[in-house]
Amino acid sequence: MATKRQRQQTFAELAELELTSGKYADFAAFAEKYQRIQTKSGELVPFKLNKSQLLREKMLVEMEEAGLPLRVWEAKARQAGCSTHIQGRMFWKCVTNRDEAALIAAHADHSVHNIFTKAKIFHDNLPGNLRPLTKYNNRNELDFRAPTGSTGLRSRLSVMTAKSVEDARGTTARQVHASEVAFYKRPEEYFLATLQSVPDQPGTMVYSESTCNGSGDFHHTMYLSAKVWGGEPYPWMTLKKKHPGNPDSAWYAYFTPWFLVEEYERPLSCPEDEFKKSLTVEEQELLDRFGEWITLEGLSWRRATIATKCGGSVERFHQEYPSTDEEAFSASGHPVFDRALIERQKNDFACWCEMCLPHSGATKPDGNSCPEHKWYEIQDTAVGVSGRERMYSTYKPSVEETSQGAGRLSIWEDPIPGNRYVIAVDVSKGEYSKDWDHAFIVNLSTLEQAAEWRGRVDLNDLSEVCLLLCSYYNNAILAPEVTGLGAGLLAILERARYWNLYRRVTVDTIGGPTVMLGWDTNRKTKPAMVSLMQKALREDYIKIRSKKVLEEMGAYTKTILYSKSGIDDNTAKMSAPSGKNDDACVAAMIGNAVSHYTPGGLTKAGNVEENKTTSLDHRRWSSDDWDAYEKAAMKSARRLSGKRRQ
Secondary structure (H helix, E strand, O other): OOOHHHHHHHHHHHHHHHHOOOOOOOHHHHHHHHOEEEOOOOOEEEOOOOHHHHHHHHHHHHHHHOOOOEEEEEEEOOOOOHHHHHHHHHHHHHHHOOOOEEEEEEOOHHHHHHHHHHHHHHHHOOOHHHOOOOOEEEOOEEEEOOOOOOOOOOEEEEEEEHHHHHHOOOOOOOEEEEEOHHHOOOHHHHHHHHHOOOOOOOOOEEEEEEOOOOOOOHHHHHHHHHOOOOOOOOOOOOOOOOOOOOOOOOOEEEEEOHHHOOOOOOOOOOOHHHHHHOOOHHHHHHHHHHOOOOOHHHHHHHHHHHHHOOOOOHHHHHHHOOOOHHHHHHHOOOEOOOHHHHHHHHHHOOOOOOOOOOOOOOOOOOOOOOOOOEEEEEEOOOOOOOHHHHHHOOOOOEEEEOOOOOOOEEEOOOOOOOOOEEEEEEOOOOOOOOOOEEEEEEEOOOOEEEEEEEEOOOHHHHHHHHHHHHHHOOOOEEEEEOOOOHHHHHHHHHHOOOOOEOEEEEEEOOOEEEEEEOEOOOOOHHHHHHHHHHHHHHHOOOEOOOHHHHHHHHHOEEEOOEEOOEEOHHHOEEEOOOOOOOHHHHHHHHHHHHHHOOHHHOOOOOOOHHHHOOOOOOOOOOHHHHHHHHHHHHHHHHHHHHHHHO
16 A cells, blocks of 8 residues: 555656646646735735736747747836746746746845745645645745655755855756846846856856846946947837847846836816826827827826825836836936936036037037136146145146047136136046046036046146146146045145145044145045035036036945945945046045135145034135135145155
């Protein structure tokens, strides 16, 4: 007589024969009949694919029928049902095929638990006649083998974090799902490690999907590399040729907007005709473009969501629920600076000349105050003159007009006699770096940008440029960032004995106040820099001429990272998107901050007590302030010089 275990095994083997018979080749039908999902209320219901999931499934089936390996990169709105769809599909692949290996890579530990819970629900709710032999159904793994031995389907489904995937190099898989890849801490490393495990064969799948977390990052770059340029990928992403997506890429770009999610609808609060008359310009544009896919009930939901969940901010709605892929990437990533204020700076103060907008055909907006602009190279005219004679004489370097391609100095305001200037310098990572050395020159009397210098040179040449700019702009306050290679630049400037280097006071409870040179960007000063620039933009008292500065400020984002416990604001970083530069933005923030802060605590003849706190309020300096600052600064320079001689 057969034992209970033997009977169970025989029954499971019959289930495996049934599952692999070819009767269950339609995933959508299998999911609705045999898979269960848990609703927000905790109820188990049949997994019936919704509108957005059916469209995605149609795309995947078309790729399979074309004999293509599935390689899809999806950008999506929140709660679009993508993860559940792909995870259900991978489970179906594992139980209806032998020797399948599926891997789901999550962005955080808590997501691993949530994803595996869905997989267990799929498994535990299979009817008895379709439940295969299972060796493991815990430890974040479903292993479809006999409890002892190697019989059974020999398929497995594993869930782990992206980092664990990278640590587990050499693991082979035929089905891979990279979930919320935009939030991986090192996406290039983790994702590429995952990709290496998948053979490039029909029947395999690599599906990467994520809500967006800013533009220019790994998720954005990969999506763009797969997208067909010059053609409209909507509606809704039907395959128009054998090779989908960009013919130069193995990937197919796919986008899911908010209005494909069925639950994002709300009954109209007024008659249909009345609602149509109340449509905003943006709502009408959405209806005109996506009329086949978007409903008035969807627009009603959109209105309510903007009002109740987005604080009335349309931009915040775009972040969470984009309508297009362009909107998804441009609005996401938690922009540091209000993009409306950036646009106001562009329209009111920024340069619109042909030099800044070559061949654009754009015309200068009405009311724009930017003067004529030219490109220059700054030249040393005091060769052979050195030391104090060079620094304190009436000597001025020359500026020679040149072409846009050759010029590195943009001037909107020549130095005004008697006016004070700040020159803030962000130092690149070296002559052959992708970064730029950037100098931001601002008039302290008006807080208008006077000029900018941009180039890639070694530290010695950069120090010479800085000294020339300082001499040209009335012995300006020079504020180099001292982080990284900036410390090397500062050392060279100290040896040159330039007296008007920016000085800051650090207060130590043991050693007392200490005067330090240059601007130090760190965890304490960076938020202050950002806050000051936000205030300056909001109150319109800074005038930025450079399009480069404003472009980088518009792209400057706060990227949310994840810790083991989920979102952690302490790990959030403010920076340019991956592959982009922020040197112009950082230099402008330093220049603005130096203009606000009491430089080195020396405006009041070195009053230390006054400098233990720093006001965010902008204050004009009086002539007495400047006299006191220059006197104290020169005294400090002599003291530092004396220490070096000792």
